[in-house]
Amino acid sequence: MTTSTPTSAILGAIAADPRFVEIRRDIHAHPEIAFEEHRTAARVAEELRAWGWTVTTGIGGTGVVGTLSKGAGTRSIGLRADMDALAMDEVNTFAHRSRHAGRMHACGHDGHTAILLAAAWYLSHHAEFDGTIHCIFQPAEEGGQAGARAMIEDGLFTRFPCDAVFGLHNWPDLPAGEFGVRAGPFMGSSNRFRIDVTGKGAHASQPELSIDPLVCASHILLALQSVISRNREPQDAAVLSVTQIHGGAAVNVIPEQAWLGGTVRTHEAGTLDMIERRMNEIVAGAGATFGCEATLTFERCYPCLVNDPGQTAFALDVLRDTVGEARVHGNIARLMGSEDFSFMLEARPGCYVMLGIGDGTHRASGHGAGPCLLHNPSYDFNDAVIPDGAAYFVQLAQRFLAQP
Numbered sequence: 001m002t003t004s005t006p007t008s009a010i011l012g013a014i015a016a017d018p019r020f021v022e023i024r025r026d027i028h029a030h031p032e033i034a035f036e037e038h039r040t041a042a043r044v045a046e047e048l049r050a051w052g053w054t055v056t057t058g059i060g061g062t063g064v065v066g067t068l069s070k071g072a073g074t075r076s077i078g079l080r081a082d083m084d085a086l087a088m089d090e091v092n093t094f095a096h097r098s099r100h101a102g103r104m105h106a107c108g109h110d111g112h113t114a115i116l117l118a119a120a121w122y123l124s125h126h127a128e129f130d131g132t133i134h135c136i137f138q139p140a141e142e143g144g145q146a147g148a149r150a151m152i153e154d155g156l157f158t159r160f161p162c163d164a165v166f167g168l169h170n171w172p173d174l175p176a177g178e179f180g181v182r183a184g185p186f187m188g189s190s191n192r193f194r195i196d197v198t199g200k201g202a203h204a205s206q207p208e209l210s211i212d213p214l215v216c217a218s219h220i221l222l223a224l225q226s227v228i229s230r231n232r233e234p235q236d237a238a239v240l241s242v243t244q245i246h247g248g249a250a251v252n253v254i255p256e257q258a259w260l261g262g263t264v265r266t267h268e269a270g271t272l273d274m275i276e277r278r279m280n281e282i283v284a285g286a287g288a289t290f291g292c293e294a295t296l297t298f299e300r301c302y303p304c305l306v307n308d309p310g311q312t313a314f315a316l317d318v319l320r321d322t323v324g325e326a327r328v329h330g331n332i333a334r335l336m337g338s339e340d341f342s343f344m345l346e347a348r349p350g351c352y353v354m355l356g357i358g359d360g361t362h363r364a365s366g367h368g369a370g371p372c373l374l375h376n377p378s379y380d381f382n383d384a385v386i387p388d389g390a391a392y393f394v395q396l397a398q399r400f401l402a403q404p
């Protein structure tokens with residue numbers, strides 16, 4: 001059994017070493033999107049190997065796992081970071097701006113990767129622990145591509161058994177260096193749907209010869225509004241948005257077909273089941289009413305992110321030790337955004353926390369005019385919080401593995 005290292009020692013050692021800011025900015029300057037993170041994965045693997053970690057590459061595409069064992073302990077922990085960037089242009093002009101048009105680290109996954117590397121460096125050089133640590137660097141968190149699921153399907157947790165998994169995301173809504181988390185359902189599920197309506201085309205002057213798919217589609221769109229307003233429990237947040245409606249190409253033609261598309265977000269899996277069931281009933285009912293063939297295709301993308309209550313209590317305890325009670329918020333509001341770490345939390349108990357990066361005053365000169373929001377072309381990760389995030393991971397690993 002080992003005791004954890006004092007936080008001040010971890011923070012000091014990581015803050016004093018410029019390499020992690022250099023790594024973060026190097027990754028920022030060379031953003032790669034879903035399943036194309038070849039350069040990023042190579043840099044991650046190179047650093048881990050140099051620090052004595054056993055490295056496995058190519059898991060779920062471009063995923064990397066670094067493994068380090070010490071002592072005779074049989075417990076194991078997974079620490080996860082995402083590596084992918086977004087398909088968008090950066091407007092910042094500072095030295096570490098994106099070198100690639102249409103590619104930008106606007107969600108701070110460059111920072112997450114640097115934080116986990118800093119923790120890996122510290123754990124291999126300074127920290128005593130007893131057991132096995134797996135540092136999981138995943139591809140393709142963005143855009144519904146589910147790099148986490150790809151790694152799990154490639155045997156992540158059978159090849160690298162983890163008793164629990166932990167991750168974090170930077171969060172501009174919180175002051176720099178403060179942490180926010182919530183036990184239980186924390187982030188939303190994301191789902192997409194398409195409704196195809198087929199009728200019978202005819203001359204617009206002869207509607208009696210047609211079966212008009214536009215009228216049927218319009219009734220479906222309006223009836224869907226009743227799912228959130230009439231079927232959902234009011235305290236339970238959920239979104240159902242029809243964001244596309246297509247059909248027809250000429251003023252004098254009643255078309256054969258129309259289709260609707262949109263998204264559904266929920267915090268509870270049961271609510272999602274209810275919404276999908278009601279959508280099926282409404283689509284089938286409207287089809288029967290108007291004589292159209294109407295079908296719903298409903299695709300569940302990312303499930304609700306649910307923090308394990310026990311592991312969240314443990315993470316909160318570690319966080320309070322790491323940055324002090326005043327900088328830890330243990331019951332922040334649920335978020336409607338989604339995150340594919342939810343797949344890992346379905347497979348293993350664990351906890352996902354938010355790490356504040358502040359209001360954007362950290363930005364170097366040459367940043368764009370916009371706010372420092374996630375997915376904004378002016379965004380830049382706040383390097384000042386790398387030690388906070390890394391110290392949390394270090395103490396999490398030490399204390400988790402020291403448990404009986």
Ligand SMILES: [Zn+2]
Pocket residue numbers: 106107142374375
């Ligand atoms: Zn994002």
Ligand SMILES: [Zn+2]
Pocket residue numbers: 107108109141169
């Ligand atoms: Zn993100």
